[in-house]
Amino acid sequence: MIHYARIYSFYNSLALKLLRIGIFIWLLALIYSSLSFKFSLTTSSSNIPILFLSIFLMWEIFFRFKVIRISPLVLVKDNDGSNIYNSFTLEALSIFTKSVSSIDIIKTLLHKPTIIFILQKAGFMEKDMHLIEISKGSMANLAFENCRNINSKYVTTMDIFAAYVLLTEDRSQLMFNKELKKEELINILYWAKNTNLQEENNSPLQIAFEGEGMGEGWVTGWTLETSKHVTDITKDALSKKPMFLGREEQYREAIEALSRNKSVLLVGEPGSGRRSLVNALAFESFTGRIKGSLYHQRFYQVLVDSLLAGIQNQGQLEERLNNIVSEIAHSGNVIVFIPNFENILGSSTFNTDLSGALIPYMEKGIIKIIASITPGSYGKFVEPKHSLASVFEIIKLEEPDKDSAFRMLLRKTPEIEKNSKIAISYKAIVSVSNLAGKYLQDRVMPGDGVRLLEDTANAVLLSGRKIIEAQDVTDKVEAKSKIAVGAPKEEERNLLLHLENELSKYVVGQKDAVFGVSEALRRLRTGLNDKEKPISFLFLGPTGVGKTRTAKALSSIYFKGENKMIRFDMSEYSTEESVRRFLGGLTGANGITDAVREHPFSLILLDEFEKSSPKIIDLFLQVLDDGRLTDNMSRTVSFTDTIIIATSNAASEYIREEVVKKKAVDDNFQKNLLEILQEKGVFRPELLNRFDGIIVFKPLGKEEVLQIVGLMLDDLSRKLLEKDISVNFDEKITEKIAKEGFDEQFGARPLARFIQNNIEDLLAQKMLKEEIRRGNKVFVSANDANIITVAVS
Template sequence: MVIKEKFNTSSALIFNAVTMNRFIIFRKARLFKTIFFLLFVISLFYFLIIDDSFVGLIFLFFSFFLIFFQIEYFFNLKLKYPKIKDSENIAELFNFDVARSFSTDTCKFLYNLLDDSDFTFVFSRLGIDIKEVRTLLKTTKDNDDIWTLLLGSLKESKARGGVRIKKNDVLIFASENHFILKEVFKAYDVSSDDVRNVFSWIYNMRKKEENKKKFWKWENLIKKGSLAKDWASGYTIMLDKFSINWTDYFKRNGFPDIIGHKKQIEETERVLAKSNINNVLLVGDPGVGRVCIIRALAKKMFYGTSLANLNYKRVIELDIPFLIANVDNNEELENILDHIFREVVNSGNTVLFINDIHNFLLGESKPGKVDISGVLANYLPLASFPIIGITDYTGYRNINNNSSVGSFFEKIDVFELSPADTIIFLQRQSINMEFKYRKIISYQAIKEIVACSERYIPEEPFPKKALDLLDEAMMYISQTNEKTLLPEHIRKIVSRKMNIPIGVMDTQEKDILMNLESLIHKRLINQESAVKEISSALRRSRSDISSYDKPIGSFLFIGPTGVGKTETAKALAEVYFKNVRNMIRIDMSEFQTLGDIERLIGSSSREGILTSQVKQKPFSLVLLDELEKAHSDVLNVFLQILDEGSVTDGLGQKVDFKNCIIIATSNAGSNLILEKDNMSGESLKLELLNYFFKESIFKPEFINRFSSVILFEPLSKEHLLDIAQLILNRIKNNLEEKGIEFEITEELKKEIVNIGYNPVFGAREIKRVIQDKVENTLADGLISGTIKKGSTVKIVGSNFELVLTN
């Protein structure tokens, strides 16, 4: 337990190192050591080549080199890491960096602490100017308690399993608790977890660089190889000709760090080490990291950290496409493969690897295809012939059905990385990216890449989609004057790529969202509740308030024909989705049989009508017209879409609906609505739903999946007059473009409604009357030359007579 009263810097041994560091002999020991070593080398050169009188200087410089070497060694290993004598004294728990920077003034303490190259890296990756923060700390009067800061830092140290308080512990705690840093990090939307992850990033980088310098370490010495290992294995002349030696490649270029997939790596080792049927199929979607497992195995085998009977074996990829390109016929191919496989068996130190193995295990000969099942089947039962194949789920089904080879493989599923692992993966990849494009990648940009790719590119797996997006973003920023990749760059790229509005809303989009109801009502009469529900759903989605695991909104419009159900969807597509073309309209009356499911979501041989369009336009309005006419099993497909926001198509690919609004329309129960026109809206809707369940039109669990069920009530004559006005306005606008003025009179509208009023057909009959009586009359006048540019016209009387008023 740490006691406040026992806090004493004078009794803490770590402060002895701080005191000694003030002396130049300790502070600059490394510099002096380097200088005298160089002088020693130069004098030795002169002694051996030019003049032997330099012998005295050789011993002098070498002596000083040894002195400063010992001073540095003593300081770094003894003074900087003293034993903790009193764990109740928190000053004893400081490491050297914290002790050197310590001050009872929290602002001065943090100001001193930030004068460090590691913090420069951390702040630059978080997109924060460290100079401005240090200036703020220097010029601000302290009003924080140092004891609170120290106790919080100690707690952070213990949470990571540490014994001493390090500089990162102080900054992590201060990022959420110090009165200055808390506001700075809040302004940049940086959490303590972000700071923790960036420190982990830099420490991993430093550790990797330090390990490279330590040539005496086992992992560096073993790269030199040994003759004994090579002599202990058989020759593989033919295999070497048609393969890629991954072990040798990584030995020369370095083994990459592998993130995640620990369970799959261990399972693969276990199968390969078996004494019988030790063949593996790594099954997963392209891009999940199947090949990374092979790299991890090659690394572990090379360094001797795998299972005993796998250590020091080579991982060799058989390049079958290259082999095929160099043979004349199948017989020659099989002979060479048989020779290669015998070499693998005789070598005793080879693990064979075939990428996309399903392309070569067809089970039957096909024109233009190669099947190696026959020759491979002879070797698969042998324990001395371990093989790893990579395939996807479709390929696995084909291999499993291939009786000659399917039973000799053990399947290991490879899943995509988690978002947290993907962030670490991108951090490791960022160094090469920065070198390639000469730009800095901020940690916030990496976080945004993972978040955006998870939400807006669901059809591809991690880490592939995140890495592709990072590469695309770096390519984009390399063409600008920007020095650092920031989150706003990522949002801009994703928005442009997916045609989805994300990021900060501009003034125009804000105006549209805030006035969505009135904009929709410019082309739609009545149905206020439907418009309000949809508009609210869009505002929630755009503000990132609603859940990401469902569509933006899903609505079932019920009511008689001609009351505006489809028109509401069209109006929304035009106002918010910019164009009616961004509406995917599916006539559900075309899906009345069980076999129509394939037409909807596709099969192994063709794409689905619905899924293919959503893939092309992920940000769209999906209109399902006349839903009640679809087969019940077809409706079951939408249970998953409405509940989870996605569906797996016939090709096995995940299709995302999370950026769609789904509107389904139904005319079922129209007669019931017309019969009970005196019933209130909510009561009538409840009556209608009970009718659906009773007549088995829709199931309760299906209806409950919708965000809202909205009743469209029959239109009155007053509503129809307004609808007639809307349609006539469109005609008026079209004529104005031709230089013709069209006068719309109350008399004309009333005449149209008198003829077209029909409660059964609603507004449809109004449109038909306008087409037959108004549009036809105007068309005849234009074609005959009666109506000319500059004319003012109107239509009057029950005969819809054309009248020119000028």
């Protein structure tokens, strides 16, 4: 191989290239001159230059289509490391043989299109490259190891360049300055090698005929009736070569099952690659790469709405179905694809079950069907019907792991770039990988990532730009999901840093609660929280001490309105029958999953949580642990971007009694409180341990009550100021409200009612009598007889 590399290097040197061009021009000139002087073509004077030109062209053809297409001797995976150069491509090895130093190698590589691709995707500029001398051997060894780690066939020039960047990073800081890690450069290398395949797959030229031969379709039966109710998906598959990276095992299982005349049921969530796998089968079958009974098959997708159109009764439907099955069976080269298989199994969409009519044909292998269905629908419609499940080969497509899904995105990116005519940066793909789950909650990777990338490309194209950056992806996700996923901007940073001060304007006497909630929100927005679960709190304390008020204040200040809060009175969900209604996914009932699906970035308030049905509390064991909940329609909803606050009045008497005794509300106090809750069977230990914080709200003292009254009166003043009426309240009226409106059992809640009945009603009457008008100044107080007085000026 080393000899071929030297020949390749010598033959592609500048001097020899110029010499070859000169020889070609000289031979053409000789032939032209011979013809110009009208020498006979049979004479020796014209035959000689033609002979040499023929020899020259044959050598050039031989060199181009044989020599430079020679594959390395050993695949990387089969190389034991004793001679790693046996796994180098001819181009990579030739650069090593002709270059004296590593700097010479890099200077040569920087002008190659494949290396320019890596530079662009990594955000490197050629001027950023620091030419640092290192050992050629260490470059070769690291390039070989990187290839082995990403399961490449051979070591290419791209691997050599990536190895150089990694080995010089300590001195160049090139990746550090671009905020790239080693793993990310390896991903860019993987991307480059799968986009620029020629060097690694430069095998000898072979002639291959793809597709059916002329008239081959005439030997199969016509499908005139079938064509009315199907669409040909082979054409779609041929327009772009489908990929099934990470689905090789499922692909092999599907081929084996169909080869045995057994139908296939693909079970997976939307976005898991079910359709891509079918398209891959259609493509490989049409091109003749699948032999045997799957050679040159036609793949048709059933249009269920067309199939059922005009049908009056079950008899007509079975007659139409029998005609279609007869045509397919006679044709001998049709495989039927039925997406959303539950649609013909009695789901609410079409309310028609065709399984009984299809089972006999599938049992005998008369027709071959590929169907797709979600795991939830599979459990509901297929598993209970043993006769239906038995005629299928069940193939499950689980969501791929993060690394595999990311590499699927990298493989899909060139197609998106080509279609949208927009370049995509590596950081943008990283952003897609991290945020895709928040963009389309009803889909999984890689499908939701591809959709996000395509939608972002369209948005960037409309903006007139030519490259997608990470911020473009963030903006798209935030616009659609209403989830704050980007780094906090200046206004939000300032709010987060001073959130305690803002909350304290609305919540009085509960410093621990205000601090705990503020800290949690800061962790959430800086990415320091557990990303697999929501932030959650249990607020414990007597009625009317600010538990609900704290949640409302947070929703108003941070989530821009109390109406952004998802609130449930859990006393309404205490029975077993109410569990389904609370869960959601039912027609006419707006449960918790429905609310979170619509507002994934929100605050959830569960008032009087201890009154919930035990089954609902069991559900929250899952929610608080892994951040997911499945509704009645078997759809999984993510709670990872929510803040859950559960309130409870349980053990409020214990809290009140201990505070009266001047006991400090410290860790020991909380430990005793939780023991009481467990002893009384209010909450189980496994639930309490799942909350991020358990906060005790203390009973309100006189000073706190006066502050709350002041806040309530300030609210009333603001309402009247909107009507151009200025209102002031003195200390006498404040103390009167605090004394007469406060109730130790119900806390601050009766205060609002007291103000409403005794002050708002009085002011309303005076406004209707026009005793108070726009522009007036109103002074509210209490006289010596403790009677409320209103002075107007």
